[in-house]
Amino acid sequence: MTTIQEAVPRERAAVRREALYFAVRNGKLMTGLTIVLALLLLGLIGPLFVAAAPNEYSVKAMSPPTGEHWFGTTTFGQDIFAQFVHGLRATFAVGVVGGGIAAVIGMVVGFVAGYVGGLVDEVLNMLTNIVLVIPSLAVLLIVNAYLGIRSVAVQGLFIGLTQWPWAARAIRAQTFSLRTREFVDLARMSGSGTGRIIAREIAPNMSSYLFMTFILLFGGSVLIASSLDFIGLGPTEGVSLGLMLQNANQWSALQLGMWWWFVPPGAAITAIVGALYVANVGLDEVFNPKLRET
C-alpha cells in the first residue's frame, strides 16, 4: 500500500510519456487532430488575408468559384470564402463556449452528486433527469425567439446551459466507482475537505474521461448551434456556417443550382464534428490499454 503511494509521482510522469508515445502513433487521433487544427488555423488566420468583409455586397453576383472568388459569390455578390473563414471562427467559438459551460456544469453536478451522495444526489439526479428529457432545441427556440440572440457568445452560453445533463450523469457514474477506493478513503481520513478530495483525488483520476466528455460536448454544441442558425435564430451580428446554410436555403440556392453556396459550410461542420469524434476514439485507445490492439 505505502509503496504504491510513494511510487505515484514517478509513475505519473511515466504514464504521461506512455500516453504521448501511443498518441503520436495513433492514426485516428492524428487524422482527426490534423483536420480540426487545419480548419481552426484557417478560421484564425483566414480573415486576416481576405480583404472583403463577409457581408459586403459587390456587383459580381452568383458567380461560381473563380480565381478571384475562391468559393464563388452569393446572389448579392457576397464573397463566400470570406463568409466561410469568418464562419469557421464563429463555429469554433460556439463550440468552446457551449462545450466549456456544459462541461463545467456537468462536472460540478456529476462530482457533487456522485461523491456526496444521499439526499444531495437524489435532488441533483432528479434535476439532471428533468433537463435531460426536455428537448434542448425546443427550449433554445423559445429562449432565443424571445431574447433575440445577438452574439455568438450568448448563443454558446444558452447552448451550454441545456447540454450538460448526460455529461453530469456519466461523470456521476464514474465518481461513484472512484469514491470507495482506498486513496480516497485515505484522503478523507487525513482530513481533506470534499472540494479538495474532488479536485485532487477524483478529478485527476478521470482526467482523460473529462477531456473526452468535453470533446463530445463541443461537437454537440456545434451541431445544435448550426440548427438554431438554420431556423433563423442565430446571432444577428456576424456570420456563422449555420447562417450561411440558412441564407442559401432562404434565397433558393438549391433551385438556382448554386451548389458552391451550400456545400462548403455543411462540409466544414461535418469535417469538424466528424474529425472530433474520430479523434475521440483515438484518444480512448491511447488512454485505455485494453483498446490498443492494432
Added chain:
Amino acid sequence: MRRYFGRKLLIYGLTFFVAVTVNWMIPRFMPGDPVASMVARANVTKPEAVEAMRAYYNNLFGLDQPLLTQYANFWGALLRGDFGTSIWLFPTPVSQVIGGAVPYTLALVVPSVLLSWVVGNQFGAYAARRKLLDNTVLPVGYVLTAMPYMWLAVLLAWALGVIAGLFPVAGGYSFSMRPNLSWTFFLDLLHHWTLPFLSLFLVALGGWAIGMRNMIIYELESDYSTYLSALGAPARLIRRYAFRNAVLPQITGLALQLGVLVAGALVTEIVFAYPGLGSLILKAIQNKDFFLLQGAFLFIVLGVLIANFIIDIVYVVVDPRTRAGMAGAQA
C-alpha cells in the same frame, strides 16, 4: 416494477410541470413586449386606436391580472386544451394550427427513427469484429453522425431532386392537389415524403451503427462470451447472445436521443418546406407568433415525454431484471 414506473412517472410529471412553467415565465419575465410588437405590426398610427388595441390584447391574454392568477389561468386553459390564438393565422386557435401539422411530423419522425434504429443496430452488430466491413462502416458512420441534418437534406434535395429530377423538393403534396382520400393523392404524399424521410433515416443510421458495433465488441470480450466459446459454442450463437445484451443500452440511447432526433426533423422539414411542426415553427418565428411557438414547444415536450414512457414500457418487456424488481435500468 411499480417503483420503477412510479419513479419514471414522477420525473415525467415534474418535467412537464417545469416545461409549462418555463413556457409561462419566459414571455413574462424576459425583455421585449409581445403585445407592443403585435400592435406595431398592425401599423396603426392613431394613439387612441393603439391604446384600444393594447387594452384588447392585454385583456385577451390576461396580462392585466396578478401573476399568480395568470399562472393558474394558464394551467386551466392548458388543461382545457386551449393554447391561445395564433397571431399569424388570426383568429385560428393554436391547437388547431398545430393539429394540422402534427400528422406530417409524426409520419416523418416515427418511421425514420424506428427504421434507422433497427437497421443501424443490425449493421453495427454485423460489422463488429469483421475487419473489412468494420473499416467501411466505421468511417461512413462517423461522417453520417457528424452531418448537420439540414445539410444532408439539402444535398439530397439537390442531387435527387434538382439535378436528377426524381423527387419533388418542396411541400407535403403537389400544389395542384387538394388533400383527399384517393390513391393518387396518397402516392403523391409518399413521393413528397421520400426525400425528407431518407435524409432523417441516413443521418440517424450512423450513430446507431457505431454504438452497436462498440457494444458488441464489448460484449464479445466479456466473461460469458469467453465461457461460451470455451464450451465450443458456434460463433453465431455467441453473437446472438451478445446482440441481446447490447440492445439494452441502445434502447436507453434511443430515449436519450429523442430530443436530437426531433430537432433534426424540424430542420429537415424546413429544407423541404414540409408542412409539419418545423415549417410551422419557422413561420411562427418569422411572424413573431409567440403563442404558436409556445404551443409547438409544449407539443414537442409532450410528444417526447410520451415517447420516453413508451420506451420505458418496452424496456420492461425486454429486460426481465426490471420486472423482477432488480436494479436493471437506471432511473
